Every structure is written in C-alpha cells, then in structure tokens.
Amino acid sequence: MTTAPTPGGPRFRFAPSPTGSFHVGGARTALHNWALARRLGGTFVLRIEDTDEARNRPEWTQGIIDALAWIGISADDDHFEGPHFQSANAEAHVAAAQRLFESGAAYYCDLTGQEVQDRAKELGITGYDGYSRDRGLEPAPGRVLRFRVPDGTTVVNDAVRGDVSFENSTIEDFVLLRGNGSPMFLLANVVDDIEMSITDVVRAEEHLPNTPKQQMLWSALGETPPRWAHVPVLVNEQRKKLSKRRDKVALESYRDDGILPDAMVNYLMTLGWTPPGAEEAGSEIFSWDALEAAFDLSAVAHSPAFFDIKKLVAFNKQYIKNLPLDEFLAAVDADLPADWDRQRFAAIAPHIMERLERLGDAPGLVDFLFLGDDVDPELDQAAWDKAVKPEWAASFLSDVTEAYAELGDGEWTDETLKSTMESLMVPYEIKLGKAQALPRVAVTGRAVGPPLFEAMDVMGRAETVRRLRGAVTRLEASSAPD
Incomplete structure (x- = not known):
C-alpha cells in the first residue's frame, strides 16, 4: 500500500548520466527505488549526473525523463522530486574538497599520471603509493587533491549482501579534484547526496567497490552515511554483463x-x-x-x-x-x-489479442483484411502448395465457395460459416483443421493467422466469396491441359 510522503521520510535517489539511451538495468534500479519510496512514505529524487560535458546531450536527458514516465515513474506523483542537475552544484563540490583539505583529510599531489605509473613499477606495486601524503603541498595548477585513506577496515552494511568488509590498505589515496580543479565523480556524488539529504542508496552491484570510498567521504565530511543496497547486475545468455555494444539494452x-x-x-x-x-x-x-x-x-x-x-x-x-x-x-x-x-x-x-507477442505484430497478422477489392490476396506459395496437395482439396474448396455464396447477408456469421463447413466435411471424412487449410490460404494468403471464421465474418460475404472464387479459378487453370 502506498504511503503519502512524510516530512523526514526516507529519501531515495536515482542518478543516471545522460550519455546514451536508457539502460534496462537502470530502469530496474529506478523501479526498486520507486517501490520503496512510495511504500515507505519517502521521496524518489531524480538527479541527472551531467558533468561529462563531452558525452552529455539534452535529448538523452529528456529520454531519461520520458523512459521513467513510460514505466510509471512520473513527476506528477507526490513522491517524485526533480530533476536536479549535478552540474548546478559544482561550487559545493569544490567547497567540500577545500574543507577536506583544511581538515587534513585530503592533500595535494603534483605527480603526473605517468609518474605514478613509473613509481608503481619501480616499487613493484599497483597504483599510487602515497608519495605526497606528508609533503605539505599547497594548491597549484596541475596538482590533484587526494583523499587520505585512513588505516583499518571499512565495513559497508548492505541491505542485500549484509556486512561487506574492505581492508583500507587495498584502497589507494583516491583523487577528489583533478589537476584543473574540477571535481571527480566520487566527490560530486557524495556531496550531492549529502545536500539532498539522501538516506538510502539503492543501485547496481558494480558500484559496490566505490562504496567504501564514498562511506569514508561521508564520515570525513561529518555526515552519517546512507543505507546501502547493491542489487545484482543483469547478464545475457552467455552470463556476461549486459553491454550496449553487443546486447539490446535500450528501454526505448x-x-x-x-x-x-x-x-x-x-x-x-x-x-x-x-x-x-x-x-x-x-x-x-x-x-x-x-x-x-x-x-x-x-x-x-x-x-x-x-x-x-x-x-x-x-x-x-x-x-x-x-x-x-x-x-x-x-x-x-x-x-x-x-x-x-x-x-x-x-x-x-x-x-x-491472445496470439500477439508484441503490439507491432498486429498489422502483419490482419493485413489481409485491408487489401483493396481489386487486389487478390498475396498468397504464400509454400502454404498454397501444401494446402492443395490432398486430392480432395480442389473439390472441397469449390463446395465451400458455392455454399458460402448462397448464404444471405443475415446468415453471414462465424457460427454459420463454421457449421456450413462442418456439414460439407462429412463426405470427405476430414477433420476441421484440414478442412480449413485451403480456404484459409485462399482468403488470408497464409497458413496461420486469426480464427478463420471470425476473420471471414469481419471481411464480409462479398470479399470472402470473391477471394474463394479467385482461388477456385486458379486451381482450375493449373489443372487444365496445356
């Protein structure tokens, strides 16, 4: 049962990036957040993480909003808030980084990426070795700001996976600000969550490795981390993570x-x-x-x-x-x-309706009904050849055609059409399934489709008989001696 939003209620966020079509995995995550927000009297916050200027497009942002609305997550609902845009909060991201620097939780480093790699190779380690931790560097162009990862263990309490422990010694001092002063994703993400009072972060498990870093940032900024939940990723038949490059993943x-x-x-x-x-x-x-x-x-x-x-x-x-x-x-x-x-x-x-797998299949199932009166049905040659194969087929089709031609307009119902054919079947000692085969191809142009008698009822007496007679003529022409 949906509970109305309450002040101080839980706040869930969905934070996609507008860099492409809307992924089905993202749609599932959004639905999880939406279900919980509505049931618990909370709020679903839509935040567009649009700081990747090279890849962002306005149409992708609108695509996210439209896709969410299509699956029922609507801005018209009281539980919905947003969209907010991460780019609008850039000053707060930088200000938080400055506070971390001033408190000693972060420090500046002047090593280039290549220098970090060279040192790692020389020391026989992976990643950054903490070289600038105690050098006391001040901000300057080209210098990155790194978070000072504390000693010990970080335990992430996950609603899906329970307690997940991370040894801090395996986590390098990660970058908060690039050399040009722009904030990294991890910092921006945490600052936005704090400023938007997010209480619950429900997302895909691929984000779990980042969670101890984010939890450290929450604590270093003097805030209580949110409740975490990491749901399993979606995989394809080969049990590989769904990929835009090889799989159909766009919700649209x-x-x-x-x-x-x-x-x-x-x-x-x-x-x-x-x-x-x-x-x-x-x-x-x-x-x-x-x-x-x-x-x-x-x-x-x-x-x-x-x-x-x-x-x-x-x-x-x-x-x-x-x-x-x-x-x-x-x-x-x-x-x-x-x-x-x-x-x-x-x-x-x-x-x-019960035969359709997709809405788009409907036209191809009934297009025979909409052929012009001057156009013969487009016969499926393989279906035609199979339907005319029994020796009784031509004679039976002729009988059906003449019997249907004698029915009055008031008698033209699917029940009468069926009973008429059933009475004609008796001398031929055939069952209804076989009896329908040739008339179906003659009328619809294919071997499968909607129920035959209902289709002929909708088509009407004149057009049905015209098509049947056309098929009889075709048979007669094919059997005539050269």
Missing part, C-alpha cells in the same frame, strides 16, 4: 518494439527477486500495487540476473491478452497504417 527499443510498460515493469521487478506467493500461484504476473507492497531488498538474490528476452516476450503476451479492448486499440493504433478502417480492425482485434 523495447517500447518501440511493442512491449507494454506494465509487462516491462513486472518483468524487471522479478529479475533477481521473487514476489511472495509466486511459486504457489505458479505465475510471476503481478500488478504494480502487489509488487510495490511486497518488494523487499533483503530477499533480492546475490547472483546476477539473466535478462531473458524470450521470457519478457512471454510476459508481454500475457499482458496483451488481458488488456481491455479499448486499451488494446489505443495501444496498437500507432502501429496501424493510417488508411486502415479502425472499425474493421476493432472487429477482428478480440480474435488476435
């Missing part, structure tokens, strides 16, 4: 392919987490309200989650099947050619 591409937002949300929420009762119910299909009410970070699996596109499509098929007709028609309308008769499509729609 799935939206454009005809995946329903509710199906995507349901699927993403169940990656690495199983809602209570799912096993007993034998289904992972849950409403958002049920998912929100049940989501529990402590029940999230530790292992990577396989992003199975086939399973996502199966979710989508179930959601399409269960859509109210008016919602289905609205959802699929953009995929239909502009000149298609919407009333005719609405008549066939109930008969194809």
